[in-house]
Amino acid sequence: MGEFPPFPAAAVATAESVCGIPVELKEISYRRGAAVWKATGPEGTVAVKAGDGEGAAVTQREAAVLKAIGWPDYLLASGGDEDVAWLVTHWFAGPSTWQAFAPVRGDADGKEGALAASVDLCRAVAVLHSSGWIHSDLQPSHGIHTDHGVRLIDCSWSWREGTEPAAGFRGGLTHLVAPELAASINAGIQPATPSTAADVYALAGTLWTCATGRWPLDYAAAGIEPGRLTPAELRAQIADRRLPLDTAAPWPAFQDILRPVLLDRASDRPTAAELVEGLATVAKC
């Protein structure tokens, strides 16, 4: 994870006013130039993100997205410049989708809870899409299942349809990039444009990964070690649909709903709301 950058001094006042004094900081993650802390005090908990270097613009963009989306109970403060940018959000208490599926991956009897979590995640994405926004980086750790519903986090690349797409978008997590989006990025079509269909692909890939503990595509079957490939090389494989779906089938009824979403053309994919309906049929099995 590397040594953390300094906690942004300008975020201290917000953290103290929301959490009370003293505020205790816990280092959560530091990747690609963006550090996240969990700040906890006697009266509350917030998340603080600080981006420097390449992470500064991405963090600035996330703050701009959160202001534009206008979700209540989310963004508390933001600031900085092109060298260091920061934002403070409410801390969302609850398991990520990945964590919600832990019993299923561990062979414990957690399918009912995992199915409910899946439906909740798809509903949250459906609501987002109905508001004209696309998340653009759905992955197992970006849905937090709180007592008040799913909160989607890491909205740096989220995009409102009809506006100018962000320069520098590379399709989100490469393992979950939709083939048509991978193709357009590799073809150099700029700006790379997110879509609801690509979001639904990443959503299905997220649920597949959470259930199986493996990425949706069977890299080994194609003789590929994804860690040895650059993102562009991996996108080329995905774009050409050269990789079969992974054959691990710990939960066939659940995977049967997701398989066509991952294999069909973008125009044939269900919407997130339709995926909710599909998952409801698993419950009846």
Ligand SMILES: Nc1ncnc2c1ncn2[C@@H]1O[C@H](COP(=O)(O)OP(=O)(O)OP(=O)(O)O)[C@@H](O)[C@H]1O
């Ligand atoms: N508001 C929040 N509530 C709860 N947990 C959070 C919150 N914000 C961030 N986290 C935690 O911190 C982790 C990293 O946050 P986030 O995904 O926003 O940062 P990131 O550095 O952009 O990550 P990456 O680029 O690797 O996806 C999340 O996976 C989650 O565990």
Ligand SMILES: [Mg+2]
């Ligand atoms: Mg993230």
